[in-house]
Amino acid sequence: MSTERSPGWKLVLNALGQPKVAVMLAFGFAAGLPFMLVGNTLGYWLREAEIDLATIGFLSWAGLAYSAKMLWAPIVDKTDIPWLGRRLGRRRGWIVLAQVLVAVGLLGMAWLQPQGGLIAFAVLAVIAAFASATQDIVIDAWRIESAQSSEELALLSTAYQLGYRTALLLTDALILVLAAYLSWSVSYALMAALMAIGLIAALKAREPGGIDAHRGEPMLWTRRGLFDALIGPFVAFFRRHRQWALLMLATISLYRLADFVMGPMANPMYADLGFHKEVVGSIRGSAGLIATLVGTAAAGLLAVRLGFIKTLLIGAVLGPASNLAYAWLALSGVDLAVFTAAMVIDNFSAGFAGIALIAYMSSLTSIGYTATQYALLSSFYALIGKVGKGFSGAVVEWLAQGRSLFEAYALFFVGTALIGIPAVLACVALVWQRPPEVPAQAG
Numbered sequence: 001m002s003t004e005r006s007p008g009w010k011l012v013l014n015a016l017g018q019p020k021v022a023v024m025l026a027f028g029f030a031a032g033l034p035f036m037l038v039g040n041t042l043g044y045w046l047r048e049a050e051i052d053l054a055t056i057g058f059l060s061w062a063g064l065a066y067s068a069k070m071l072w073a074p075i076v077d078k079t080d081i082p083w084l085g086r087r088l089g090r091r092r093g094w095i096v097l098a099q100v101l102v103a104v105g106l107l108g109m110a111w112l113q114p115q116g117g118l119i120a121f122a123v124l125a126v127i128a129a130f131a132s133a134t135q136d137i138v139i140d141a142w143r144i145e146s147a148q149s150s151e152e153l154a155l156l157s158t159a160y161q162l163g164y165r166t167a168l169l170l171t172d173a174l175i176l177v178l179a180a181y182l183s184w185s186v187s188y189a190l191m192a193a194l195m196a197i198g199l200i201a202a203l204k205a206r207e208p209g210g211i212d213a214h215r216g217e218p219m220l221w222t223r224r225g226l227f228d229a230l231i232g233p234f235v236a237f238f239r240r241h242r243q244w245a246l247l248m249l250a251t252i253s254l255y256r257l258a259d260f261v262m263g264p265m266a267n268p269m270y271a272d273l274g275f276h277k278e279v280v281g282s283i284r285g286s287a288g289l290i291a292t293l294v295g296t297a298a299a300g301l302l303a304v305r306l307g308f309i310k311t312l313l314i315g316a317v318l319g320p321a322s323n324l325a326y327a328w329l330a331l332s333g334v335d336l337a338v339f340t341a342a343m344v345i346d347n348f349s350a351g352f353a354g355i356a357l358i359a360y361m362s363s364l365t366s367i368g369y370t371a372t373q374y375a376l377l378s379s380f381y382a383l384i385g386k387v388g389k390g391f392s393g394a395v396v397e398w399l400a401q402g403r404s405l406f407e408a409y410a411l412f413f414v415g416t417a418l419i420g421i422p423a424v425l426a427c428v429a430l431v432w433q434r435p436p437e438v439p440a441q442a443g
Contacts, residue, residue, distance in 0.1 A: 019204070019206075020146055020156065020206075021155060021156065021159050022201075023201045023204065023205045024143060024146075024156045024159040024160050024163070025159045025160075025162060025163040026163060026197050026198055026200070026201030027095075027139045027142070027143070027160065027163065027198060027201055027202075027205075028139075028159060028160035028161065028162060028163025028164040028165075028166075028167070029163035029164070029166055029167045029194075029197055029198065030099060030102075030135065030139075030163075030167075030195060030197060030198020030199075030201070031132070031135060031136055031139050031160070031163075031164055031167070031198075032163065032164035032165065032166070032167030032168050032171070033102075033167040033170070033171060033191060033194060033195060033198075034102050034105075034106065034128050034129070034131075034132035034195075035066075035132065035167075035168065035171070036168060036171040036172045036175075037106060037109075037128070037171050037175075037188065037191055038062050038063060038105075038125045038126075038128050038129040038132070039060060039062075039063050039263065039264075040060075040172065040263050040264060040266060040267050041171055041172055041175060041176075041267065042059070042062075042125065043056050043059075043060065043264050043265075043266075043267045043268055044176070044267035044268070044270070044271060044277070045114065045179070045184045046059065046114055046268075047267065047268040047271040047272070048184075048271055049113075049114040049115060051114060051118070052393070052397070053265070053268060053392075053393035053394070053396050053397050054393040054394040054397055055118075055393065056264060056268055056393050057264050057265070057389065057390055057391060057392040057393025057394055057395075057396075058390050058391075058393070058394075059122055059125070060263070060264040060386075060389050060390055060392070061386070061387075061390040062122065062125045062126045062128075062129045063129055063382075063386050063389075064129075064386050064387065065126065065129040065130045065132070065133040066129065066132070066133045066136065066382055066386065067382045067383040067386045067387075068133070068383075069133040069134065069136065069137050072134070072137075073137050076094055076134060076137050076138055076141075077137075077141070080093060081093040081094055081097055084096055084097060088202070088203075088207070089207030090207070091138050091141060091142045091145070091207055091208060092142075092202050092203075092205055092207055094134065094135075094137075094138040095135060095138045095139060095142070095198070095202040096199060096202050096203070097131075097134075098131045098132070098134040098135035098138065099131075099135060099195050099198050099199050099202065100131075100199070101127065101128070101130075101131030101134075102128050102131045102132050102135065102192075102195055103192045103193075103195040103196075104127070104128075104192075105124050105125065105127040105128025105129075105131060106128055106188055106189075106191055106192035106195070107188075107189060107192045108124040108127075109121060109124045109125060109128070109188055110184075110185045110186070110187075110188035110189040110192065111185070111189075112124065113184070113185050135198075139160075141208075142205070142208055143156045143157065143160055145208035145209075146206075146208045157355070157358055158300070158355065160358070161296065161354060161355045161358065164354075165292055165296070165351065165354075169284070169285060169288075169289055169292075170191075170194075171191060172284060173280075173281045173282075173283075173284030173285040173288060173289075174281055174285055175187050175191065175281070176277040176278065176280050176281030176284070177277065177278045177281040177282065177285075178190065179277055180276065180277040180278040180281070181278075244433065247426070247429060247430055247433060248430070249377075250426050251312070251423070251426040251427055251429075251430050252357070252361065252377055252381045253381060253383065253384055254384070254422050254423040254426050255312065255315075255316060255319075255353070255357060255381060255423050255426075255427075256319065256353065256357075256381065256382070256385060256423075257384055257385045257388070257419055257420065257422070257423060258319055258320050258323055258385075258416050258417060258419050258420035258423070259319055259322065259323075259350065259385070260382060260384075260385025260386060260388065260389050261385055261388045261389045261392060261416045261419060262323050262326065262389075262392070262412070262413055262416040263389055263392075264389050264390075264392045264393065265392050265393065265396055265409065265412060265413075266326060268393075269326070269329075269330060269406075269409050272405060272406075272409075273329075273330075273333065273334055273406070274334055275334060275339065279336070280339075283336070283339060283340050283343055284343055284347075287340050287343055287344050287347075288343040288344065288346075288347040289347070290344075291343065291344040291345075291346075291347035291348040291351065292347040292348070292350065292351035293351065294348060294351070295347065295348035295349065295350065295351030295352035296351040296352065296354070296355050298348075298352055299311055299315065299351070299352040299353070299354075299355050299356045300355060302314065303355075303356055308356050308360045309360070309427070309430050309431055310431055311356040312353075312356055312357065312360060312427050312430070313424070313427035313428060313430075313431055314352070315349070315352050315353035315356060315357070316353075316420070316423045316424045316426075316427045317424055318348070318349040318352055318353070319349050319353060319420050319423070320416075320417035320418075320420035320421075321345055321349060321417075322342070322345050322346035322349050322350070323413045323414070323416045323417035323420070324413065324414065324417050325341065325342040325345040325346060326342055326346070326409075326413040327409075327410040327411075327412075327413035327414045327417070328341075328342065328410075329342045330406045330407075330409035330410040330413060331406060331407070331410050333406075357381070361377040361381070392412070395412055395415075396408050396409060396412050399411050399412055
């Protein structure tokens, strides 16, 4: 287990005068901005456009780009973008290209809208998701390679989470208020414009020094270079972690499975219950935000006292609680007290789990393969859940046969809570086996 510890939000805010930390905060914001816009928030828009639940579930597969990114991560890791790469460097060149493509995809969605052609609209969502996933690959590499110590890596990881969570607050909560008053299309266009924050940060950032040390390695398009790019990261990972590697990958892949599978149906349920968008957005942006901050602070405190693996175990136990809270909400109707409680439980558990998991995965990578290995880990983290959630709408519609729609929602959320049990068992095994500590890699 890494000795890296989360420094907490207060230290991050005090360190914002450091250019590297400020850039990381902006990168976290740019990484988080598209995530909900091609995911759960999109489901709210689609449901209000009277798209059926099965189609909404299947359209959530646009998010598979985040889980498949390990397939093109070797190219990102080992090649430079023409023109941009020469002027900005490998990492910054890829970041700028990805950010421009995200903005183009979101603007296209805003212009076309679901009513303008659902297939073309879905293609634009896939483009935005693909570019966003590519951006994630490079930002994760920049974060890890820019750190000069495990303490700085923890600081940058926390800054990333702060920026990321801020973007999620905007695109999961405040955008609902904007959409209620301005329309969905105008709101998406505004979100596309906010990608400029990440673009400015990329232009002002410094290219990690660790990249230059590997420029003498074989080119990707030679036989040795291709093997090194595609196979090398996996060989290095298993060589480094030995018999613990499979257990680590199993734990990561199961960790947020319950959350991913239930995700596409939460917003459609709010629409079906009759909650107004501005009410949902205001509660998410108030009680939900506070719960997120408390959850991340609690995770940081426990990580210092217990270590990341035990903190992962606690997060795995807390995760399914949010699914049960949604089942309670489905049976309670338009009850603001129950809705607020569900938001608090969900945001606390998500905030708690997020920072510990990201910092833990960061500590498992090796310099030279940073982008590919982190993409591998984050792909394992989401792959099973991203595939499973595509069937979520069809499952709810199947459960609704012979019972009310809200009873079907409740049964669905209880079922997704039960699939969180394997994650708890995997974390217990990780704690029980006690893998040896591996020094955090710094650039």
